[in-house]
Amino acid sequence: MKHLLSIADLGADGVEEVLRLTESFVEVSARAIPRVPALRGKTVVSLFYEDSTRTRLSFETAAKRLTADTMNFSVSSSSVNKGESVRDTVLTIAAMGVDAIVVRHGSAGVPWQVARWTDAAVINAGDGWHEHPTQALLDCYTIRERRGSLAGLRIAIVGDVKHSRVARSNVLAFSMLGAEVTLVAPPTLLPPSLAGWPVAVSHDLDGCLAKADVVYLLRMQRERQTEALLPSLREYTTLYGLTKDRARLLGEDALVMHPGPMNRGVEIAAEVADLPSAVITRQVANGVAVRMAVLFLILGSRGDLGG
Amino acid sequence: MDAEDLRRAVTRIAHEIVEHNQGLEGVVLIGLQTGGVPLAGRLADALRRVEGVDVPIGTLDVAFYRDDIGLRPVLPEAVTDIPFDLTGGAVVLVDDVLFTGRTVRAALDALNDYGRPRSVQLAVMIDRGHRELPIRPDYIGKNLPTRRDEMVDVTAEGVDVGTMQKRGGG
Numbered sequence: 069m070k071h072l073l074s075i076a077d078l079g080a081d082g083v084e085e086v087l088r089l090t091e092s093f094v095e096v097s098a099r100a101i102p103r104v105p106a107l108r109g110k111t112v113v114s115l116f117y118e119d120s121t122r123t124r125l126s127f128e129t130a131a132k133r134l135t136a137d138t139m140n141f142s143v144s145s146s147s148v149n150k151g152e153s154v155r156d157t158v159l160t161i162a163a164m165g166v167d168a169i170v171v172r173h174g175s176a177g178v179p180w181q182v183a184r185w186t187d188a189a190v191i192n193a194g195d196g197w198h199e200h201p202t203q204a205l206l207d208c209y210t211i212r213e214r215r216g217s218l219a220g221l222r223i224a225i226v227g228d229v230k231h232s233r234v235a236r237s238n239v240l241a242f243s244m245l246g247a248e249v250t251l252v253a254p255p256t257l258l259p260p261s262l263a264g265w266p267v268a269v270s271h272d273l274d275g276c277l278a279k280a281d282v283v284y285l286l287r288m289q290r291e292r293q294t295e296a297l298l299p300s301l302r303e304y305t306t307l308y309g310l311t312k313d314r315a316r317l318l319g320e321d322a323l324v325m326h327p328g329p330m331n332r333g334v335e336i337a338a339e340v341a342d343l344p345s346a347v348i349t350r351q352v353a354n355g356v357a358v359r360m361a362v363l364f365l366i367l368g369s370r371g372d373l374g375g
Numbered sequence: 376m377d378a379e380d381l382r383r384a385v386t387r388i389a390h391e392i393v394e395h396n397q398g399l400e401g402v403v404l405i406g407l408q409t410g411g412v413p414l415a416g417r418l419a420d421a422l423r424r425v426e427g428v429d430v431p432i433g434t435l436d437v438a439f440y441r442d443d444i445g446l447r448p449v450l451p452e453a454v455t456d457i458p459f460d461l462t463g464g465a466v467v468l469v470d471d472v473l474f475t476g477r478t479v480r481a482a483l484d485a486l487n488d489y490g491r492p493r494s495v496q497l498a499v500m501i502d503r504g505h506r507e508l509p510i511r512p513d514y515i516g517k518n519l520p521t522r523r524d525e526m527v528d529v530t531a532e533g534v535d536v537g538t539m540q541k542r543g544g545g
Contacts, residue, residue, distance in 0.1 A: 092451045104439035
């Protein structure tokens with residue numbers, strides 16, 4: 069594996085390989101000294117053109133636990149404000165001698181493009197509405213940790229699918245591992261075409277909850293209301309929010325997941341996010357181990373993976 | 376070596392461990408993935424027969440500590456499992472074959488991250504020579520002179536020497 073650009077490129081075997089390796093890094097993360105010298109002398113730079121707390125910190129922590137050096141690039145304090153193009157920024161960073169570039173950008177395909185401009189390994193940390201592969205990998209790992217396997221599980225992905233790169237990566241990854249995925253959303257928040265998506269669609273959240281093994285809530289982006297895709301956030305919560313009453317419909321073993329940041333009171337009620345069935349902080353913890361696995365596979369093992 | 380030779384060697388090493396440590400106080404066995412793990416289990420059985428004591432057993436995968444990361448595919452075979460603190464203990468590292476010594480070097484680094492043992496000892500079933508580092512075993516099943524390109528395989532049934540060049544460490 070030279071780059072990690074998408075779940076689609078990684079493929080089912082690649083997903084399995086990352087999840088298998090993640091187990092070793094969960095063990096490393098649980099130690100008194102959670103650090104191994106595996107990537108000594110390697111440099112990882114994060115190049116984020118969009119705001120991010122958890123993904124950026126998670127990659128940085130992962131790199132540090134592998135003893136790699138990290139550099140941080142944030143758009144607000146950089147030459148991008150002086151009009152520098154993405155390509156020139158990438159070439160400048162690459163000229164300093166980096167081994168991996170972790171890219172987040174508001175436009176789909178930027179990581180793919182960056183990979184063509186540089187010899188460094190490129191990891192997609194979210195590009196537009198396209199993909200967010202490491203989020204999907206950590207979600208798969210978290211489900212597997214609780215349920216053993218994804219095969220045959222019924223997973224409902226609820227909310228703004230249309231604008232969600234998390235949903236696109238997760239639909240692919242969940243179905244690669246044998247889960248049955250149902251998208252639950254108002255028609256205005258679904259993509260115009262779902263041709264080729266291995267999913268069912270429903271507009272009835274209550275009907276899906278009782279038989280779901282996993283309810284995956286997407287973040288409701290508040291600006292969608294001003295785009296007239298929703299009558300009001302309150303109506304969205306009434307129809308598609310995981311309220312306290314609705315959470316009672318869930319099965320005993322069902323998991324509640326959210327990629328963060330949460331809007332408590334919109335897509336998820338404050339009390340529901342704190343239930344034992346909500347594995348949202350576990351997702352964050354596993355995120356570090358998954359990203360260690362990805363960095364190690366790309367920079368350390370020279371393993372022969374798809375992508 | 377056949378299965379009977381192996382059994383006798385394991386029993387002898389168990390006696391040597393007891394003698395060297397004047398008992399089994401603080402002694403723990405750590406099997407190196409993957410060949411050392413079954414051997415550590417057999418050594419623990421032998422120690423139980425000899426002294427009537429159950430010594431703690433852990434397993435260690437050294438993939439993240441190897442010095443050839445990036446030069447060849449290096450992936451862990453299994454998750455490391457050391458469910459006890461090593462500080463103050465006498466750690467006996469157990470492996471099937473001692474070759475270049477690089478795996479043991481990596482294992483010594485890895486142990487550091489789990490505490491500070493009062494001593495680290497090395498038990499191997501086969502010492503096949505060709506060391507590249509100043510490392511020597513404390514307990515040896517058998518010295519087996521080999522060519523560099525040979526391969527030594529230790530199973531429950533015995534020890535085989537083949538000619539396939541496959542493993543780089545050892």
